[in-house]
Amino acid sequence: MYTLYFSPGSANLVVHLALLEIGSPYTLERVDFDKDEQHGARYLALNPLGVVPTLVVDGKPHGEAAALAMLLAERHPDARLAPLAGSPQRADYLQWMFYLANTLQPLFRQWFFPGDHLPEAAETIKHAARIGIEKCWSHIDAHLAQHGPHLLGEQHGLVDFYALMLMRWSRNMPRPATSWPHLAALASALKARPSWKRLYELEGLTEWP
Numbered sequence: 227m228y229t230l231y232f233s234p235g236s237a238n239l240v241v242h243l244a245l246l247e248i249g250s251p252y253t254l255e256r257v258d259f260d261k262d263e264q265h266g267a268r269y270l271a272l273n274p275l276g277v278v279p280t281l282v283v284d285g286k287p288h289g290e291a292a293a294l295a296m297l298l299a300e301r302h303p304d305a306r307l308a309p310l311a312g313s314p315q316r317a318d319y320l321q322w323m324f325y326l327a328n329t330l331q332p333l334f335r336q337w338f339f340p341g342d343h344l345p346e347a348a349e350t351i352k353h354a355a356r357i358g359i360e361k362c363w364s365h366i367d368a369h370l371a372q373h374g375p376h377l378l379g380e381q382h383g384l385v386d387f388y389a390l391m392l393m394r395w396s397r398n399m400p401r402p403a404t405s406w407p408h409l410a411a412l413a414s415a416l417k418a419r420p421s422w423k424r425l426y427e428l429e430g431l432t433e434w435p
């Protein structure tokens with residue numbers, strides 16, 4: 227049994243999708259950002275950084291969306307969300323997971339919160355984040371053109387769900403991810419899955435259905 231602490235549409239989304247795809251029982255706990263609950267003592271005891279997601283696994287809280295999604299894939303190999311250790315696609319899987327987590331996701335933080343560390347440079351930071359994000363989309367789209375339709379080829383999996391979460395975050399940007407044809411096709415295919423509809427119901431999402 228798992229407990230996922232979430233805020234609608236936030237970095238928990240990939241973890242939530244993984245749980246739905248796996249079909250394992252879990253409970254949801256909403257962290258209300260409007261009430262700043264992520265910085266309250268109760269939540270900080272679970273996640274000292276005050277961010278979502280937190281996933282309680284066997285009674286112990288853990289953070290970091292990419293790590294949590296990978297942990298779930300590992301604990302539930304029957305769901306085939308990730309190539310098994312030692313399999314030929316494992317290196318590609320790890321490479322894409324880390325690219326999304328290390329390169330693309332942090333740029334979104336800069337896009338949404340450009341004044342976090344240096345308020346006087348917020349405009350420049352936001353502009354740079356946009357350029358960086360678009361460069362990533364071009365890179366991923368070019369890969370999909372050659373090796374798609376999914377990031378690892380024929381079989382969809384965790385890396386695609388991770389990319390889907392990040393694509394969703396770009397929906398109101400000047401150039402959303404779906405401006406790139408192969409990313410748009412990937413998003414459409416994944417959104418047709420029952421897990422996406424269920425996720426929207428459970429997190430109360432409406433935009434970018």
Ligand SMILES: N[C@@H](CCC(=O)N[C@@H](CS)C(=O)NCC(=O)O)C(=O)O
Pocket residue numbers: 236237238264276277278279289290291292335
């Ligand atoms: N590296 C973390 C980042 C998590 C993160 O930044 N979450 C955001 C929502 S997408 C958050 O909780 N923000 C609340 C805040 O900063 O107060 C992860 O991937 O889990």
